[in-house]
Amino acid sequence: MDISVVVPLYNEYESLPELVDWNKRVLEANGFSYEIILVDDGSNDSSWEVIEQLQQENDRIRGIKFRRNYGKSAALNVGFEAAQGDVVITMDADLQDSPDEIPELYRRIKEEKYDLISGWKKKRHDPLSKTIPTKLFNSATRKMSGIDNLHDFNCGLKAYRKDVIKSIEVYGEMHRYIPVLAKWAGFRKIGEQVVEHRPRKYGTTKFGLSRFVNGFLDLLSIFFVGKFGKRPMHFFGTMGVLSFFAGLIITIWLIADKLIQIAQHQKYRNVTDQPLFYIALVAIVVGFQLFLTGFVAELVSRNSAERNNYQIEKITPQPLHV
Structure with a gap:
């Protein structure tokens, strides 16, 4: 037709x-x-x-x-x-x-x-x-x-x-x-x-x-x-790792800044008194959750009936064995 x-x-x-x-x-x-x-x-x-x-x-x-x-x-x-x-x-x-x-x-x-x-x-x-x-x-x-x-x-x-x-x-x-x-x-x-x-x-x-x-x-x-769709960890894992390390770096910087001020006998603020600390804390928690989301999504994807469903256009003829 x-x-x-x-x-x-x-x-x-x-x-x-x-x-x-x-x-x-x-x-x-x-x-x-x-x-x-x-x-x-x-x-x-x-x-x-x-x-x-x-x-x-x-x-x-x-x-x-x-x-x-x-x-x-x-x-x-x-x-x-x-x-x-x-x-x-x-x-x-x-x-x-x-x-x-x-x-x-x-x-x-x-x-x-x-x-x-x-x-x-x-x-x-x-x-x-x-x-x-x-x-x-x-x-x-x-x-x-x-x-x-x-x-x-x-x-x-x-x-x-x-x-x-x-x-x-x-x-x-x-x-x-x-x-x-x-x-x-x-x-x-x-x-x-x-x-x-x-x-x-x-x-x-x-x-x-x-x-x-x-x-x-x-x-x-x-x-x-x-x-x-077939590799969700690549998305969620990447976003989670970036968020986690961003929060971790901010936290380390805040602690290092406090220690330097103490060593120089300068007036300092507690880490927990700074708003940036809570932003870093949220980034770490969100990063961890995104990574877990990617892990769960990967498990679901691996057990899906569609996990190995690929578009095949052509296949060459099978050779004859003598």
Whole structure:
């Protein structure tokens, strides 16, 4: 199968028939074999009834329904598990992403050998209250992830090589960071394509300003897990040792300063009367606790079922023994 189109949705019954018809028209006009996977994230409108009707009209439509609302990441993860196409396209269900972009996305994955192509809505139809935080969020993500060539990490319109979506797990609110997840999994050929951002035709947006706070916290989480997930002692141990020795050096300096003043018959203050002593004491205690945290995290990591789960791209054929 050439293409799997994965569409997470929540209360989008009005747009679904038009979205499916548009995808069908583009895919069949270009001679693609395809499937369209509609993942209903616990909608409380008639979205599922519309999906069932669409599936009866076209057996290339597949529907998955959650019992309750789990979020976009969960919907994408389940859609990725079900996808069978060589190239997987994701898009939102609100008709703000254009299926007309699919042929070029497919070509770049197949011919230019990209692992992932992320859409860039260069000209947006959003208010400043949404575009300004989005620019700040994307800038911070570029700096922390090292993926300098992407301008819009959160664009719903993306194309993936099948190996990519079968090698990553999207959870929590990590759908914003799928390019980062792909990079940590070893897929480094990540590109960008300017795509059309269409005005919303039906319904209202499902996202508020809280997503930017949650998004930043998720970025910190994915950065830590990606870099130190298999060696937590390298992070906690290093921070703990630095804090411990900083406190120890300050304490030694305070004691040495007191002894010098005593030897020179100068007026001196007791070590415990100086605020710097308590700062040093806190640094020593915090350093010790960080080191113990790293030790416990290392024990948990060593006993995890994922401790030796590595991304293997290719294996040479086993030699024949004569």
